[in-house]
Amino acid sequence: MSATRVLVLNSGSSSVKYQLLDMRDSSRLAMGLVERIGEQSSRLKHTPQGGGSREWTGPIADHDAALKAVAEELAKDGLGLDSPELAAIGHRVVHGGKTFTEPTVIDEAVLAEIERLIPVAPLHNPANLTGIRTARALRPDLPQVAVFDTAFHTTMPESAARYAIDVETADAHRVRRYGFHGTSHAYVSRATAKLLGKAPEDVNVIVLHLGNGASASAVRAGRCVDTSMGLTPLEGLVMGTRSGDMDPAVIFHLMRVGKMSTDEIDTLLNKKSGLIGLCGDNDMREIRRRVDEGDEQAKLAFDIYIHRLKKYIGAYYAVLGQVDAIAFTAGVGENAAPVREAAVAGLEPLGLAVDDALNAVRSDEPRLISPADARVAVAVVPTDEELEIATQTYALVGEESN
Ligand code: AMP
Numbered sequence: 049m050s051a052t053r054v055l056v057l058n059s060g061s062s063s064v065k066y067q068l069l070d071m072r073d074s075s076r077l078a079m080g081l082v083e084r085i086g087e088q089s090s091r092l093k094h095t096p097q098g099g100g101s102r103e104w105t106g107p108i109a110d111h112d113a114a115l116k117a118v119a120e121e122l123a124k125d126g127l128g129l130d131s132p133e134l135a136a137i138g139h140r141v142v143h144g145g146k147t148f149t150e151p152t153v154i155d156e157a158v159l160a161e162i163e164r165l166i167p168v169a170p171l172h173n174p175a176n177l178t179g180i181r182t183a184r185a186l187r188p189d190l191p192q193v194a195v196f197d198t199a200f201h202t203t204m205p206e207s208a209a210r211y212a213i214d215v216e217t218a219d220a221h222r223v224r225r226y227g228f229h230g231t232s233h234a235y236v237s238r239a240t241a242k243l244l245g246k247a248p249e250d251v252n253v254i255v256l257h258l259g260n261g262a263s264a265s266a267v268r269a270g271r272c273v274d275t276s277m278g279l280t281p282l283e284g285l286v287m288g289t290r291s292g293d294m295d296p297a298v299i300f301h302l303m304r305v306g307k308m309s310t311d312e313i314d315t316l317l318n319k320k321s322g323l324i325g326l327c328g329d330n331d332m333r334e335i336r337r338r339v340d341e342g343d344e345q346a347k348l349a350f351d352i353y354i355h356r357l358k359k360y361i362g363a364y365y366a367v368l369g370q371v372d373a374i375a376f377t378a379g380v381g382e383n384a385a386p387v388r389e390a391a392v393a394g395l396e397p398l399g400l401a402v403d404d405a406l407n408a409v410r411s412d413e414p415r416l417i418s419p420a421d422a423r424v425a426v427a428v429v430p431t432d433e434e435l436e437i438a439t440q441t442y443a444l445v446g447e448e449s450n
Contacts, residue, residue, distance in 0.1 A: 051135035052446070053077065053127075054438040057115075058140040059179025061171065062086055064114050067434040068127055071135070071442040074435055077127055082114040090114075094121040111182045119186065129187055136191045137183050138441030140231070140433070141176045143169030144196030145222065151199070151440040154180060154192045162194065168222055168279065193441040200234040201227030203271040208367075211278075225283070227265070227275035229257045232377065235436040236429045237267040240375040243414045243427055251372040254364045256357065257431065258387065259378030260288035260330060264357075266364035274367050276360055282317060285360060286353045288330035291321035293356070323349050332380045332387065354390045361391065365398060373425040374400065382430050383410075388417065392426060399423025 052072050058065040067079040080094035090108035095101040102121065108114050119129045139154070145165045152158055159177065166173045176194075184192055201209075209225045211218060218224060233255045240255070241248040248270035255265045262285040265275040276284025276292075286292045294317075302308045308316070316325075324330040326349035329338070338346035365371050376388050385407045392400045399422060406417040411428075418426035 051133050053134045054441050055137045056434045056437045057137060057179050059175050061175040066118055069438040078122060078125055085114050092117055096125045111178045115182045115186060136193055136441050136445040138193045138195055138437040139180050140437055141194040142172035142197045144198045148196045149199055149202040151193050151195045151444055154194050191445040193444050195437040195440050197228045197230050198226045200230030201272045201275050204274060208274040223279055225278040228277045228281045229263045231433045231436045232257050232431040233265040236375050236377045236431050239414055239429045240373050240427050244425060252368045252370055254371060254374045256376050256381055257378045258381035262287045264360040266367045268368055286356045287322040289319050289322050289324045291317045332384045336386055357391045371424050373427055375427045375429045377429050377431040382428055402426050
């Protein structure tokens, strides 16, 4: 029997998200989430293909217990991890540094390198490693693949990847712009080319991944040439809870004058800034509701969000020179028509516009929202990071296992 299934694991510090896909038709056989690992009230939600979710609440001590619980749920649907149809496990790994430019089959050396990158990804890489080690213990014989959030951005030229700081200091501490959400940017830029009926090599695309975390990228002929996140996901756009771009001297000022500690400022900029810092809400639905009711604070937060977004559209337009499409994706990008409208408003001289009727359509399908005669296509392209991870994983190991 040929092995055509791929399990995708996205391990956070206290959560594991998973999807089981059949690569013959990219169908989702099951998906789910384990949350609050290590607490008394851990929760597992498992949804098999065709619906009928099962939920379970109780203590799940660690990632090992979480993955075993997931394996049990999958087994109930006849999809156990011991199945010969399982070809591989694909892991989302946040930081691959400069080393990992492609998805990589995991061995001890790869694990050691992901570990070596912990100083640049202290929150994410340890959790990703725990997920990988647990899955390897469960199925030591199965190929496991790391798919890195940074990999798509490793094609950035040095002129975009380097900060203008002392080169020796930067290199000693691996300080450079890595970018994140790469799996999404890769998937969406390719899906946008497909929507235009062209090959990825034949189009230049600006991808706007607007979720709770948000990033923009400039993709020339299928290769990333710039992206808005940097050493960490803090740089760039205004996000749900992150500030994005700022004068770095704000940090010294808060330390010297505000007497704040490094950790306090880290929390301020990553968790209490962006939309939530500006208006107390980070959900764009709630912000729009407040704007429509005339709430001035929500309106200012929205305007700051849009102003930054426009600056990046303009910047990446200039970086690319010729732009074929702008693609909106992720929670806000796929759902918030007012954000899309405001982001391109006034940019008609650049060939950018949205058609109000098309922009108002709600759909899960990739679609164009620009007027038929527009010079630059404006598209809504739902992202699918799990499918992309599964596709990359299967491309690497699928043939060997058949
Ligand atoms: P993500 O990180 O991609 O899951 O995106 C989550 C964010 O998407 C939420 O915090 C909301 O701000 C936004 N979002 C989700 N659904 C909608 C919607 N229907 N309208 C506007 N924003 C939405």
